[in-house]
Amino acid sequence: MKPAPFAYAKARSVEDAVRLLNEHGDNAKLLAGGQSLMATLNMRLSQPAILIDLNGIPGLDGIALNGGDVAIGALVRHATAAKSDVIARHVPLIAMAMPHIGHPAIRNRGTIGGSIAFADPAAELPACFLALNGEAEITGKNGTRRVTADDFFRGLYETAIAADEMLTAIRLPSATPDMRYGFAELSRRHGDYALVGLAAVARADGAGLKDVRLAYFGVGLTPVRATVAEAALIRGSIDDAVEALDYDMAPPDDVQETGPVKRHLAGVLLRRVAAQMMGGGA
CATH class of the missing domain: 3.30.465.10 (Uridine Diphospho-n-acetylenolpyruvylglucosamine Reductase; domain 3)
Structure with missing residues (x-):
C-alpha cells in the first residue's frame, strides 16, 4: 500500500519543530528514523496532514x-x-x-x-x-x-x-561499581519482536541485591514493572520472585503466543537475568 497524501516540512531547529507542532497539533507526525512511522503510513494506520522531518536539526545526535x-x-x-x-x-x-x-x-x-x-x-x-x-x-x-x-x-x-x-x-x-544489569529476550527468530523480554537493574548488597527494577516488554500495553517480583528478589528468593509474577502481570494473547505461555516465559527470563546480576557482570 501507499500512504495517504500529506504535506512535508523540514524543521531546522527544535523551536521550528515546536512551532510546526503548535500549528498542526494532532494532524502532524514527527519523522526521525522512520522505522516505525513508515510502516504505519504505508498501511494507513497513520494519516497525518503533515510530516515534520527532524533530521535537519543540529545538536540532537549527541x-x-x-x-x-x-x-x-x-x-x-x-x-x-x-x-x-x-x-x-x-x-x-x-x-x-x-x-x-x-x-x-x-x-x-x-x-x-x-x-x-x-x-x-x-x-x-x-x-x-x-x-x-x-x-x-x-x-x-x-x-x-x-x-x-x-x-x-x-x-x-x-x-x-x-x-x-x-x-x-x-x-x-551512569553506572557505579555496585550496579548490576541484566537483559534477555525470547523471540522466534533473531530480529523478530520478542515473545517476552526483560531489562533489569539492581545494586549489589553483599551476596544479594537491592534497589531492583524489573521491566518486562511484550507482556502488556506498556513496559511493565514487576514490583512484587522485585521485592521477592530483594529478599533473596528467585523462586518466590518467579511466583510473584502472577501478581505483576496478566499477559494478553497475541498473534505470537498465548498469555499463559508468555507468563511462563517471563519466569524463565527472570531466572536467567537474576543469574546475570547475581554473577556480578553486566
Whole structure:
C-alpha cells in the first residue's frame, strides 16, 4: 500500500519543530528514523496532514556524560549507540539490548528518541528506559520539562508527550561499581519482536541485591514493572520472585503466543537475568 497524501516540512531547529507542532497539533507526525512511522503510513494506520522531518536539526545526535547522567540526544541512531564507548562503559544495559533490536538496516536508521517516543510495548528500549529509571526531556512552546520513566508511559503507544511537544533527549544514570544489569529476550527468530523480554537493574548488597527494577516488554500495553517480583528478589528468593509474577502481570494473547505461555516465559527470563546480576557482570 501507499500512504495517504500529506504535506512535508523540514524543521531546522527544535523551536521550528515546536512551532510546526503548535500549528498542526494532532494532524502532524514527527519523522526521525522512520522505522516505525513508515510502516504505519504505508498501511494507513497513520494519516497525518503533515510530516515534520527532524533530521535537519543540529545538536540532537549527541551522547555525553554529564556528572552522574548520560544524556542521549533524540536523533542518536541505534547503530551509533551500539558503537559508543560512553554507553558501553556508563549505560551497559543499553549496550546489552542493542544487538536484539531488529536488523542492521533498522539499527542504522532507527533513533533512540523515536523508539522511546513511539513506546511500542514489545520494543527493547522503552523497557530499558523504565528499568534504568531514566528521565525524558520534553520540549514545547513553554520550554523543556523532565519526566521520569515511571511517569512517562501512559497506555498503548501513549506517553507523557503532548501533541504540541517533542522528545529532545533522554537522561540515564551512569553506572557505579555496585550496579548490576541484566537483559534477555525470547523471540522466534533473531530480529523478530520478542515473545517476552526483560531489562533489569539492581545494586549489589553483599551476596544479594537491592534497589531492583524489573521491566518486562511484550507482556502488556506498556513496559511493565514487576514490583512484587522485585521485592521477592530483594529478599533473596528467585523462586518466590518467579511466583510473584502472577501478581505483576496478566499477559494478553497475541498473534505470537498465548498469555499463559508468555507468563511462563517471563519466569524463565527472570531466572536467567537474576543469574546475570547475581554473577556480578553486566
